[in-house]
Amino acid sequence: MSYFNVLYAFVALPILVALYNIVPKKIRPILLLLASYAFFFSYSKFLIVFVMLSSLSIYLAGRKMSSLESKKKEKLEGLEKEEKKAVKETYQKNKRNVLVFTIIFNAFFLFIFKYLGFFVKNTNHLVSFFGGNNFLPIIKLAAPIGISFYTLQAISYLVDIYREKIEAEKKLLKVMLYLSFFPTVVEGPITRYGDIKDTIYEGTRVTYQNFCFGYQRILFGFFKKMVIADRLNIFVKIIFTDYMSYSGPAIFLGAIFYTILLYMEFSGTMDVVIGSAEMFGITLPENFRQPFFSKNISEFWSRWHISLGQWFKDYIFYPVSLSKPVKKLTTGIKKTFGNRVSSLTMGGIALFAVWSLNGLWHGAGYQYLFFGYYHFTLILLGNIFEPWIVAFCTKAHINRKSIPYRIFQTVKTCILVFIGELFFRADGLRAGFSMMKRILTDFQFHHIGREIASLGLDIKDYIVLAIALLFVLGISILRERRIPIREKISKKPLVLRWTLYYVLIFAILIFGAYGKGYVPVAPIYADF
Amino acid sequence: MKNALKSILFMGIFFLLLIGTSYWLLPQEAVYHYGIIKTAHYDILGEEKDTIDVVVVGDSLIYSAVSPMEIWHEYGFTVFDSATQGQLIRDSFKHVQVAVESQHPKMILLEANVLYRDAKNKPWSYDYEEWFKMYNPYQGYHNNWKRRLLTMFQNEDDFTNINVFKGFKYITDSEPTTKTNYMKKSKKKKKIPEENQRYFQQIVKYCKDNNVKLVVISTPSMKVWNYAKHNGIEKFVSSYGIDYVDFNLDDTIDIDWNTETRDQGDHLNYKGAIKFSHALGAYLKKTDLVVDHRSDSAYQSWNEGYRIYQKSLK
Numbered sequence: 099m100s101y102f103n104v105l106y107a108f109v110a111l112p113i114l115v116a117l118y119n120i121v122p123k124k125i126r127p128i129l130l131l132l133a134s135y136a137f138f139f140s141y142s143k144f145l146i147v148f149v150m151l152s153s154l155s156i157y158l159a160g161r162k163m164s165s166l167e168s169k170k171k172e173k174l175e176g177l178e179k180e181e182k183k184a185v186k187e188t189y190q191k192n193k194r195n196v197l198v199f200t201i202i203f204n205a206f207f208l209f210i211f212k213y214l215g216f217f218v219k220n221t222n223h224l225v226s227f228f229g230g231n232n233f234l235p236i237i238k239l240a241a242p243i244g245i246s247f248y249t250l251q252a253i254s255y256l257v258d259i260y261r262e263k264i265e266a267e268k269k270l271l272k273v274m275l276y277l278s279f280f281p282t283v284v285e286g287p288i289t290r291y292g293d294i295k296d297t298i299y300e301g302t303r304v305t306y307q308n309f310c311f312g313y314q315r316i317l318f319g320f321f322k323k324m325v326i327a328d329r330l331n332i333f334v335k336i337i338f339t340d341y342m343s344y345s346g347p348a349i350f351l352g353a354i355f356y357t358i359l360l361y362m363e364f365s366g367t368m369d370v371v372i373g374s375a376e377m378f379g380i381t382l383p384e385n386f387r388q389p390f391f392s393k394n395i396s397e398f399w400s401r402w403h404i405s406l407g408q409w410f411k412d413y414i415f416y417p418v419s420l421s422k423p424v425k426k427l428t429t430g431i432k433k434t435f436g437n438r439v440s441s442l443t444m445g446g447i448a449l450f451a452v453w454s455l456n457g458l459w460h461g462a463g464y465q466y467l468f469f470g471y472y473h474f475t476l477i478l479l480g481n482i483f484e485p486w487i488v489a490f491c492t493k494a495h496i497n498r499k500s501i502p503y504r505i506f507q508t509v510k511t512c513i514l515v516f517i518g519e520l521f522f523r524a525d526g527l528r529a530g531f532s533m534m535k536r537i538l539t540d541f542q543f544h545h546i547g548r549e550i551a552s553l554g555l556d557i558k559d560y561i562v563l564a565i566a567l568l569f570v571l572g573i574s575i576l577r578e579r580r581i582p583i584r585e586k587i588s589k590k591p592l593v594l595r596w597t598l599y600y601v602l603i604f605a606i607l608i609f610g611a612y613g614k615g616y617v618p619v620a621p622i623y624a625d626f
Numbered sequence: 627m628k629n630a631l632k633s634i635l636f637m638g639i640f641f642l643l644l645i646g647t648s649y650w651l652l653p654q655e656a657v658y659h660y661g662i663i664k665t666a667h668y669d670i671l672g673e674e675k676d677t678i679d680v681v682v683v684g685d686s687l688i689y690s691a692v693s694p695m696e697i698w699h700e701y702g703f704t705v706f707d708s709a710t711q712g713q714l715i716r717d718s719f720k721h722v723q724v725a726v727e728s729q730h731p732k733m734i735l736l737e738a739n740v741l742y743r744d745a746k747n748k749p750w751s752y753d754y755e756e757w758f759k760m761y762n763p764y765q766g767y768h769n770n771w772k773r774r775l776l777t778m779f780q781n782e783d784d785f786t787n788i789n790v791f792k793g794f795k796y797i798t799d800s801e802p803t804t805k806t807n808y809m810k811k812s813k814k815k816k817k818i819p820e821e822n823q824r825y826f827q828q829i830v831k832y833c834k835d836n837n838v839k840l841v842v843i844s845t846p847s848m849k850v851w852n853y854a855k856h857n858g859i860e861k862f863v864s865s866y867g868i869d870y871v872d873f874n875l876d877d878t879i880d881i882d883w884n885t886e887t888r889d890q891g892d893h894l895n896y897k898g899a900i901k902f903s904h905a906l907g908a909y910l911k912k913t914d915l916v917v918d919h920r921s922d923s924a925y926q927s928w929n930e931g932y933r934i935y936q937k938s939l940k
Contacts, residue, residue, distance in 0.1 A: 104758065105751070105754075105755075105758075306629040556772070558772045596636065596639070599636075600639070600640070600643060603640065604643065604647060607644075607647075607764050607768060608647065608651070608764070608768050608771050609768075609771065610768065612768075613764075613766060613768060613769065
């Protein structure tokens with residue numbers, strides 16, 4: 099059941115809200131768990147057992163680490179300094195073993211379901227160089243929905259207990275709900291146990307305001323997905339399937355449209371997800387913060403899929419940059435080349451690890467790895483050249499805070515993002531390069547009008563798209579200025595408020611790209 | 627209490643607006659005759675009364691294989707696909723009734739596959755989804771805003787644009803199949819579920835009472851069809867004196883299962899549909915029940931529709 103299914107948003111959700119308010123407070127988290135498992139089952143049927151296994155494994159590991167910690171504290175009482183050190187080391191080692199074993203256990207399922215096919219394909223390819231043929235059998239496995247998301251949540255839970263940032267949960271039910279919570283399980287945001295434990299198990303009654311605010315957010319998500327993303331899908335699908343028939347400008351427009359489509363689909367899903375949770379008084383972290391207003395790629399990734407970026411920062415970037423080998427290497431570099439080269443090396447190594455994993459997290463394929471390294475290179479180059487750019491601007495009397503310069507930075511960043519997303523969407527790396535080649539060499543601008551008209555959208559569709567994009571842009575500007583839109587609207591007179599809501603609802607119903615002749619975008623991030 | 631009343635009022639206004647805008651979007655002549663709900667549910671009601679000669683009823687095999695506009699262009703026959711995904715024969719019966727009531731066609735072609743679809747195998751949500759579709763006037767017609775904006779002040783319906791595909795689903799995706807020789811001769815017979823047999827009897831009687839020729843057809847499908855099903859249908863429908871045409875056995879169609887199926891032999895894609903529509907048109911011609919309307923002035927909206935249909939093909 100997709101979040102954009104009417105059955106989810108306008109039948110199951112209101113029924114759940116009603117039940118949630120009827121049952122006693124203590125039962126409410128159990129009801130959420132049952133709803134989450136029913137939701138998971140509707141997607142993945144009996145593969146639900148894997149999310150249960152993950153929950154059980156991290157629950158037991160958390161309890162074990164907690165008991166080791168208590169035992170350590172007991173043993174430390176009355177010991178001498180040297181003995182204390184030895185005891186601490188022993189228990190730390192045991193805790194680390196539990197942590198590593200449980201991470202491997204969870205990552206193993208992720209590997210089997212997501213990367214085994216890629217691994218087999220490459221192994222067979224390698225063996226074929228030595229004359230072997232189909233060395234390993236190709237196995238196609240259907241993965242449990244959201245495995246990439248809940249596995250990261252599972253790892254963060256374990257590491258946070260290991261780092262003593264949170265306490266291990268005593269109730270299995272709570273851990274099960276944390277990993278499978280129905281609004282987040284398919285496409286995130288990747289939550290941290292410490293951030294949501296207070297609200298998710300609280301069982302606060304659904305208030306009228308939360309209910310209305312939740313639905314407003316859900317409707318905005320529907321608008322982005324159905325009016326914009328699903329409409330753009332027609333254009334994008336044709337361009338990326340048959341790019342050889344189109345000129346460079348049309349392909350570049352396809353890349354722009356795909357990036358917008360991806361943003362509208364994913365951020366629209368987040369609106370539905372966050373709105374759903376908001377109804378139950380559960381505040382989920384935002385996953386997008388107007389990414390197209392970014393001035394460089396690094397900033398872009400701090401505004402796009404924020405929860406994933408934060409996860410990589412906390413669980414990959416810092417551990418790698420602070421690891422013993424990296425520290426040892428950068429200390430040596432510091433002595434010879436100075437502080438700047440040393441910190442660039444340390445950051446570069448950690449960034450490389452982050453973007454390798456980020457690429458692979460998005461999919462088992464070379465174009466995803468390329469996508470990761472593309473951004474790694476841009477961020478690293480940005481870090482290297484930053485002081486020179488600052489010096490150049492000072493010399494050339496360019497005000498880096500002026501509006502034209504900021505617009506230039508934003509446009510430059512957007513273009514770099516469009517190129518990255520082109521490779522991301524292309525049917526393999528070869529197709530990506532081929533499309534790029536056409537963009538750079540085939541400037542047939544005189545065909546563009548005819549081509550745009552032949553890509554499945556008519557003039558009325560383009561008008562709807564333009565108006566819808568302006569509407570989303572307006573909302574984005576207000577959010578960037580931290581204006582609380584829903585609160586502001588809620589203070590307006592009833593007639594004006596309701597008119598706004600009806601306009602939004604009927605804009606979706608009438609101008610939504612659904613039904614005959616339209617193929618809705620499949621939930622893109624759910625496959626990652 | 628105040629909030630509950632506000633919610634009820636909000637929903638009440640919403641439904642009023644829904645009905646108002648539905649009336650604006652749907653073919654108004656049909657709404658006048660059949661009401662909003664029925665008009666929205668049955669696409670054939672968007673066609674001008676008594677203009678369709680052949681109605682093809684069935685599931686996704688039909689709307690993937692029969693392109694009425696191709697048949698119009700080549701033979702001048704007016705054909706309409708009254709087909710829905712995973713259609714059950716009980717729904718086919720309703721489609722037949724609506725088609726006869728609104729169009730009085732010369733022929734009804736019923737896809738044999740619906741005779742084997744067992745209602746018991748449908749998920750629990752099927753009835754709910756059908757109910758929802760029925761009461762959602764926007765499902766099929768919301769895109770009519772494009773046409774309505776142009777004809778804002780026009781009282782009469784212009785049938786040219788309402789449904790230029792005439793029920794056909796234009797899909798160009800291609801995914802080959804590795805299967806070969808799926809129609810291997812055999813003496814096996816697949817039994818038709820009893821409930822479906824009863825619905826078929828009702829369809830036969832209804833068509834006879836209304837003087838409409840009923841023919842059962844099988845469209846090419848490597849995945850769905852086989853000789854045991856062929857035998858089962860042939861024996862069953864002949865006992866009612868109904869013709870059965872299995873296009874899976876027609877070698878002249880020559881479907882290329884590498885390029886002319888969209889999903890590994892299950893459904894045809896647009897290329898396959900062109901071939902099949904040509905074969906179906908040739909069959910209809912042989913029956914001598916339908917006539918060429920291409921130069922008939924009353925059918926000019928079909929010629930204009932064909933022009934738009936061609937433009938819509940990417």
